[in-house]
Amino acid sequence: KHIVVIAGDGIGQEVTTVGKQVLDRVAEKFGHEFTYDEALIGHAAIEATGNPLPEETVTKSKQSDAILFGAVGHPKYDNDPSAKVRPEQGLLGIRKALGLYANLRPIKLFDELLQASSIKPEFLQGADILFFRELTGDVYFGEKGRKDEGDTAYDLMIYSRYEVERIAVKAFEAAMTRRKKLCSVDKANVLESSRLWREVVQEVAKRYPEVEVEHQFIDAAAMLLIKDPRRFDVVVTGNLFGDILTDEASQIAGSMGMLASASIGDTTGLYEPIHGSAHDITGKGVANPLASVLSAALMLEISFGLKAEAEAVVNAVDQVLKAGYRTRDIANATTPADRILGTQAMG
Amino acid sequence: KHIVVIAGDGIGQEVTTVGKQVLDRVAEKFGHEFTYDEALIGHAAIEATGNPLPEETVTKSKQSDAILFGAVGHPKYDNDPSAKVRPEQGLLGIRKALGLYANLRPIKLFDELLQASSIKPEFLQGADILFFRELTGDVYFGEKGRKDEGDTAYDLMIYSRYEVERIAVKAFEAAMTRRKKLCSVDKANVLESSRLWREVVQEVAKRYPEVEVEHQFIDAAAMLLIKDPRRFDVVVTGNLFGDILTDEASQIAGSMGMLASASIGDTTGLYEPIHGSAHDITGKGVANPLASVLSAALMLEISFGLKAEAEAVVNAVDQVLKAGYRTRDIANATTPADRILGTQAMG
Ligand SMILES: CC(C)[C@H](C(=O)O)[C@@H](O)C(=O)O
Ligand SMILES: CC(C)[C@H](C(=O)O)[C@@H](O)C(=O)O
Numbered sequence: 292k293h294i295v296v297i298a299g300d301g302i303g304q305e306v307t308t309v310g311k312q313v314l315d316r317v318a319e320k321f322g323h324e325f326t327y328d329e330a331l332i333g334h335a336a337i338e339a340t341g342n343p344l345p346e347e348t349v350t351k352s353k354q355s356d357a358i359l360f361g362a363v364g365h366p367k368y369d370n371d372p373s374a375k376v377r378p379e380q381g382l383l384g385i386r387k388a389l390g391l392y393a394n395l396r397p398i399k400l401f402d403e404l405l406q407a408s409s410i411k412p413e414f415l416q417g418a419d420i421l422f423f424r425e426l427t428g429d430v431y432f433g434e435k436g437r438k439d440e441g442d443t444a445y446d447l448m449i450y451s452r453y454e455v456e457r458i459a460v461k462a463f464e465a466a467m468t469r470r471k472k473l474c475s476v477d478k479a480n481v482l483e484s485s486r487l488w489r490e491v492v493q494e495v496a497k498r499y500p501e502v503e504v505e506h507q508f509i510d511a512a513a514m515l516l517i518k519d520p521r522r523f524d525v526v527v528t529g530n531l532f533g534d535i536l537t538d539e540a541s542q543i544a545g546s547m548g549m550l551a552s553a554s555i556g557d558t559t560g561l562y563e564p565i566h567g568s569a570h571d572i573t574g575k576g577v578a579n580p581l582a583s584v585l586s587a588a589l590m591l592e593i594s595f596g597l598k599a600e601a602e603a604v605v606n607a608v609d610q611v612l613k614a615g616y617r618t619r620d621i622a623n624a625t626t627p628a629d630r631i632l633g634t635q636a637m638g
Numbered sequence: 639k640h641i642v643v644i645a646g647d648g649i650g651q652e653v654t655t656v657g658k659q660v661l662d663r664v665a666e667k668f669g670h671e672f673t674y675d676e677a678l679i680g681h682a683a684i685e686a687t688g689n690p691l692p693e694e695t696v697t698k699s700k701q702s703d704a705i706l707f708g709a710v711g712h713p714k715y716d717n718d719p720s721a722k723v724r725p726e727q728g729l730l731g732i733r734k735a736l737g738l739y740a741n742l743r744p745i746k747l748f749d750e751l752l753q754a755s756s757i758k759p760e761f762l763q764g765a766d767i768l769f770f771r772e773l774t775g776d777v778y779f780g781e782k783g784r785k786d787e788g789d790t791a792y793d794l795m796i797y798s799r800y801e802v803e804r805i806a807v808k809a810f811e812a813a814m815t816r817r818k819k820l821c822s823v824d825k826a827n828v829l830e831s832s833r834l835w836r837e838v839v840q841e842v843a844k845r846y847p848e849v850e851v852e853h854q855f856i857d858a859a860a861m862l863l864i865k866d867p868r869r870f871d872v873v874v875t876g877n878l879f880g881d882i883l884t885d886e887a888s889q890i891a892g893s894m895g896m897l898a899s900a901s902i903g904d905t906t907g908l909y910e911p912i913h914g915s916a917h918d919i920t921g922k923g924v925a926n927p928l929a930s931v932l933s934a935a936l937m938l939e940i941s942f943g944l945k946a947e948a949e950a951v952v953n954a955v956d957q958v959l960k961a962g963y964r965t966r967d968i969a970n971a972t973t974p975a976d977r978i979l980g981t982q983a984m985g
Contacts (some may be wrong), residue, residue: 319640368827369826410758430828431828435829439798442799444833446830449790449791449792451790466747478758479719482793483793486720486783487788487790490719504715509881510882510885513883516886517889519756534825536860537829537857538860539864
């Protein structure tokens, strides 16, 4: 299998290094051969080539069996709303170029981290949610621009039937292998694009009569997610609402540093932590690499069909946590100092 | 003072009845005279007139000194994405017609409710956030429609400089009277309308050098709000992001049933619980009326400048909670049965 590593910006480098080491160890233990290539994206690519998504990165990615992705972003652009070239264009561009329309974000709490969250353990225990976030449509990719000499700015929130249908099908298929519950999130009481979303999900639902379906408005969903996380099994939603809900849901898993994601479409898959570039801790060797490690596990399972290998990785993470080891973000006041590890040691 | 009561749908009737009773008691105790009128909106108005916002409701509202508002919404429309007439059009319509561009949503936890939340008390204690949600712009009011024979649906997310500026000014002014911290929430790494938002907030910030300003992306904000609610003082954001964040923030206050809001602009003010019509508990007499009571308190303070009267109402709520009385939504396993009250008794 040929893997392209796109580390990107900030802690992206440090954490994907660990993700790759884990893939190497799996190859060794299970007798596989993984070859690697590297490619640039984001701020790193802008610095090197002027382009947040060099053509070469797209070409290499298209030829790969899977992509191990780090993060993009840089504070420099965040505080300059007029910047024309931005790191995020690289990430949005590669999602679009590879047709990665389905972003899977599993939210599962490792028992050992029950105390790491701001949410009470009795609300969390047993929570297990699989988000399907649509990833190549919505207000992210609709026409955007300025008018009135720059004094008015707009972004078109837009969905077409086939875009909703294909992600809904993936979400229902997943629900069939789980607890057979699906929650679709929209804002159909206000938005026309959400009304289309709901229409299509209702239609697809007819093909899966065994799945219990509910529709929630995004505002209610944002509330219910912390009020009662266990009521959710599979959640399917649009690009923007999915961005918001999955970041929020990171508190269910104790820390954003634990959450992996898989972006899939019709060809290659891209595996990426949910956390961003985190420039405040970049280069300090303290970033939690487990989201990258768990992203590698998702790659093994989803892109390579290596279920036992994926499980071995997840078990390893579980064992390490059981042994009391923590990175800073998931440590608390009672963690002994000698159990607090840096990025490499945790790897 | 002349008050128009617009009870609307679902539990709107039950809770505004209590809000109005509290206003009457204030008038009696402090020697004021409040006169009332009623008006229709939402599903109730559709049933009576075919129109979710009858002209008469707008006229009466414009002539009022303040509006006590209930809720709108009905499940019938939620599950029918093709409905042309919807209760929510009444609410959106009145916000627009009265120019209520600033929606203030104070999130403050009554000490007695520290245990009512799914969030750990040690993360909540002392949290006190004032949200400024822009209320007459954004994707709520941009052009919306269908094309491709109905197979594509869109909503325009759009902001103009003056819209951002006027809400930003209100938020900065409020920050000056509080802890002098302001967090502006957008998605400027992806959306052009957010980049304009950030630009304008940065400009307005220059006029308030004493206020410490931070900008957060909506995804990060949704996470930080539960991870560390106490880091926030004033939060200013757009219509859609504000809708999501304030519902989420209801968990900080223990229950949505406790949260009041004030919608203001250049003329009359509208006072409304954050909770919706809640048809599942409508007519059962169990709805928590405290959000309506606290909305009445906001009316006394903001529209009428009656600070002592507003404080008396908030204190009364505090006393009732201290005495152990709860409605169902804020009760827990240890609440004695004789302390669990219905809507009228709580009032
Ligand atoms: C970096 C940003 C453009 C991106 C997004 O909003 O999609 C990130 O938040 C994510 O969730 O992957
Ligand atoms: C009922 C609905 C249209 C409304 C909104 O989204 O603004 C409600 O959720 C609110 O927050 O007041």
